[in-house]
Amino acid sequence: MTQVLSLLLSLVIAFVFGASLVSSWLEDRFWNTRLQLADLGMLPARWTIRLAAGAAIGETAAAILYSLPLHSWWRAAFASCLLLSLTAYLAAKRMRGRQSGCSCIGQEGFLNRYPIARNIELLAIVTAEALLPIRSWRVEAVIACDGLLAGVLTLWACRYVLPRRRRNRRAMERARSRAGAAYANAAYLRLHYSSTGFDAVNELLIHAPLPPMIVELHAPLWYAEGKRKAWQRHCVYAANDTEAQGSSAPILLWTTKRGKLRATTEIGAMLHLHAKKGERHPDVPIKSSNAVG
Amino acid sequence: MNTNFRALFKTRREQAASESALQPGDAFPLAKLGPSVSVAGDRYMVLFISLSCRDCVELLTHLYILRHLNRRLVLVTDGTAEENHVFTEHFQFPFEVAGLPYSAFHDRFGIAVTPCAFLVEHHVVSRIGSPHTKAELIEFWSEKGEAASP
Numbered sequence: 001m002t003q004v005l006s007l008l009l010s011l012v013i014a015f016v017f018g019a020s021l022v023s024s025w026l027e028d029r030f031w032n033t034r035l036q037l038a039d040l041g042m043l044p045a046r047w048t049i050r051l052a053a054g055a056a057i058g059e060t061a062a063a064i065l066y067s068l069p070l071h072s073w074w075r076a077a078f079a080s081c082l083l084l085s086l087t088a089y090l091a092a093k094r095m096r097g098r099q100s101g102c103s104c105i106g107q108e109g110f111l112n113r114y115p116i117a118r119n120i121e122l123l124a125i126v127t128a129e130a131l132l133p134i135r136s137w138r139v140e141a142v143i144a145c146d147g148l149l150a151g152v153l154t155l156w157a158c159r160y161v162l163p164r165r166r167r168n169r170r171a172m173e174r175a176r177s178r179a180g181a182a183y184a185n186a187a188y189l190r191l192h193y194s195s196t197g198f199d200a201v202n203e204l205l206i207h208a209p210l211p212p213m214i215v216e217l218h219a220p221l222w223y224a225e226g227k228r229k230a231w232q233r234h235c236v237y238a239a240n241d242t243e244a245q246g247s248s249a250p251i252l253l254w255t256t257k258r259g260k261l262r263a264t265t266e267i268g269a270m271l272h273l274h275a276k277k278g279e280r281h282p283d284v285p286i287k288s289s290n291a292v293g
Numbered sequence: 294m295n296t297n298f299r300a301l302f303k304t305r306r307e308q309a310a311s312e313s314a315l316q317p318g319d320a321f322p323l324a325k326l327g328p329s330v331s332v333a334g335d336r337y338m339v340l341f342i343s344l345s346c347r348d349c350v351e352l353l354t355h356l357y358i359l360r361h362l363n364r365r366l367v368l369v370t371d372g373t374a375e376e377n378h379v380f381t382e383h384f385q386f387p388f389e390v391a392g393l394p395y396s397a398f399h400d401r402f403g404i405a406v407t408p409c410a411f412l413v414e415h416h417v418v419s420r421i422g423s424p425h426t427k428a429e430l431i432e433f434w435s436e437k438g439e440a441a442s443p
Contacts, residue, residue, distance in 0.1 A: 194347035198345040225379050
């Protein structure tokens with residue numbers, strides 16, 4: 001019984017960190033973490049890449065450790081240290097007035113809505129699992145659990161993550177063709193007027209020397225008309241679904257020179273950093289390289 | 294148990310609005326809205342809204358019911374002059390509309406929450422509230438300040 005309970009608890013932890021692994025590969029999560037760290041302004045730029053890589057490696061290692069038939073204090077200590085570090089980072093971020101999550105476990109809404117509460121719950125699970133008295137493992141049970149984990153993660157990636165990327169790319173291509181030739185390579189920003197951080201984005205779009213972007217604003221038509229005049233450098237249009245949830249995260253999409261789709265939900269950070277760069281080179285288009293650093 | 298969520302949230306909003314630095318009985322600093330802002334009459338309402346606040350934007354669509362107030366309602370937003378002009382034209386508001394940076398809402402008027410409304414009588418704040426609906430707007434304007442002061 002304790003073995004089954006231990007496997008189930010391990011499965012939960014492995015799933016959450018496994019989701020991070022999938023996200024790191026498919027959703028630019030690694031890059032988003034680095035962007036956040038750079039925008040926080042607490043660290044030298046070279047440290048941002050080390051910390052972002054460290055977070056990705058740490059989460060991946062935790063996912064692997066919790067999918068193996070191990071039951072040791074150092075596994076729990078490792079996962080606890082990682083979760084405490086992420087929680088400390090979130091707390092530091094909140095203290096500096098940043099409201100968004102940590103992009104720790106990808107961009108999946110249900111995993112990131114309350115990141116501090118999530119980390120505390122995971123810590124409780126890690127502790128509970130470590131306290132269970134396990135003497136031996138049934139190999140077939142471990143294999144079944146790992147198979148289940150791999151299946152769920154694959155299903156999640158195929159059912160949600162990859163289709164979301166395809167939808168985003170199609171939306172960006174539609175927006176570019178709608179905006180005309182002048183915006184053929186422009187970044188595409190989708191946001192709701194009541195989403196978190198809108199004020200900061202608004203200020204940047206009005207005042208910062210950003211390259212022209214396509215902005216899909218989820219707002220009433222009259223509201224978008226006002227923003228069109230305020231954000232004169234950009235191509236602004238209103239999306240019809242004004243009833244969309246304001247809490248849905250805004251997203252910024254663009255393509256690199258090689259055509260790779262880049263996406264970030266850290267709009268404020270991205271625009272802020274790009275504005276800094278734009279002050280030096282006003283005509284540089286948005287691209288992934290050198291934006292952080 | 295009270296299951297009227299609208300009423301529950303209204304109470305919370307009113308409490309937040311009452312945390313404004315301006316309190317009933319204080320003189321309303323109309324001049325801080327800018328030299329061009331003028332009002333008609335001794336009893337007027339000043340309504341602060343943010344254009345990145347969903348409730349405020351929804352409230353804008355209800356403001357037509359106070360159209361008869363004309364220049365006895367001053368609408369203060371955190372939008373640019375162009376944005377204010379666009380929605381004033383769109384809704385054909387006869388009100389006085391002023392624009393201020395959002396930070397000035399708190400710095401100059403001590404506003405803790407938007408939308409935030411001040412009822413001013415003879416240059417003195419008689420009531421502070423956070424109306425969200427047509428009914429609350431009408432009630433805020435019509436009710437005597439002393440009866441509903443927080």
